Amino acid sequence: MSDKAWQLNFQPLMASHVAEILTWRYEPPYDIYNMGADTDDPVGLAEAIDYFTPAGIPFSGDAAPAGG
Template sequence: MDAADAREISGWRYEPPYDFYNGDADPDDLAELLDEERRKDVYFSALDEEGDLVGFFQFEKTSETMDVGLGLRPDLTGRGIGEEFCSAGLGFARERLAPRRFTLSVTTFNERAIRVYERAGFGRGETYMHETNVGGYEFLFMEREA
């Protein structure tokens, strides 16, 4: 991901309750996204056939497990393309980074994302409370084989 894509993503605005995912909702995450060194080899831009930015993936590998973060451009959410987007990113990671399994965490209120992840092969794990910059939220841990 280059600096221009990182800046564009940092300005994305989602409708409530998904505004939890706005780039400026968590200053630490925003600083990581905008820092070239911290972003390098972790954040990847997702482009469509015309080369337009449609989303991003964040891949952090520990041992044989790849933790996945992702975001779809706000105007593209809710259009039924989430499973294809998610699967394309996992395919990229599988090919280039060779993990044995994928994990992710998602807020439990984000039911549409949970459905997408389940259709992409993720299974539900434990729920846990996590304190964020905007308050405590319940998260769902999910995983699947690569």
């Protein structure tokens, strides 16, 4: 385990974040996690937003080495 510090940034999950997540693609055998929604379809995007924001607690985050 690394002894480096990490900085975590959390922010509200926006429709643009969900649209980006929908474009992620994985190689087999992890391709079962590929999302099938079309980001140009407003209904599909709305359904994906609902999927990624259960119980009304939307957030996204990223991690980076502290100070870097």
